[in-house]
Amino acid sequence: MAKESNDWRDLYKKNNEYEEEPQTHAGPVLFYTNIVIDNFVNPRNVGEIEDADGYAMIGDPSCGDQMKLWIKVRDGRISDIKFKSFGCPGAIATSSMTTVLASGKTIEEAKKLTDDNVILALGGIPENKRHCSLMGINALLAAIQDYEKRRPTLDTA
Numbered sequence: 001m002a003k004e005s006n007d008w009r010d011l012y013k014k015n016n017e018y019e020e021e022p023q024t025h026a027g028p029v030l031f032y033t034n035i036v037i038d039n040f041v042n043p044r045n046v047g048e049i050e051d052a053d054g055y056a057m058i059g060d061p062s063c064g065d066q067m068k069l070w071i072k073v074r075d076g077r078i079s080d081i082k083f084k085s086f087g088c089p090g091a092i093a094t095s096s097m098t099t100v101l102a103s104g105k106t107i108e109e110a111k112k113l114t115d116d117n118v119i120l121a122l123g124g125i126p127e128n129k130r131h132c133s134l135m136g137i138n139a140l141l142a143a144i145q146d147y148e149k150r151r152p153t154l155d156t157a
């Protein structure tokens with residue numbers, strides 16, 4: 001008889017295709033959707049970019065969570081994006097989705113992303129975790145600002 005796993009993540013691994021959850025909740029939901037759980041358990045784009053074109057470190061003073069985010073820009077598009085987070089499940093899931101949404105976008109398109117876009121893509125998020133979605137977006141915007149400040153140097157490099 002197969003030994004039963006006691007890894008809680010196994011409960012979610014078999015059910016991470018999201019079919020039963022339409023991506024229509026721009027507002028709060030009462031639970032973590034499967035998309036949130038999947039982005040928390042398997043966060044996308046985790047890591048660092050050594051020769052990044054833009055970088056930011058953001059903290060939320062209300063809870064003490066922090067994240068770092070790096071972007072690489074090629075031909076005006078975000079060609080690579082990575083993050084590291086010391087944060088709650090909401091911060092990790094929303095930061096992961098922020099990087100997914102920003103990846104491949106032009107700088108101008110990425111600047112228009114909002115926390116509502118992130119929440120919608122996650123199928124909603126509980127109201128008291130809504131503020132967590134600001135950390136990824138704020139880090140993205142700050143990394144873009146850093147990129148734009150450095151750009152004259154990068155263009156002549």
Ligand code: FES
Pocket residue numbers: 060063064065087088089090091129131132135
């Ligand atoms: S509780 Fe701090 S970002 Fe979620």
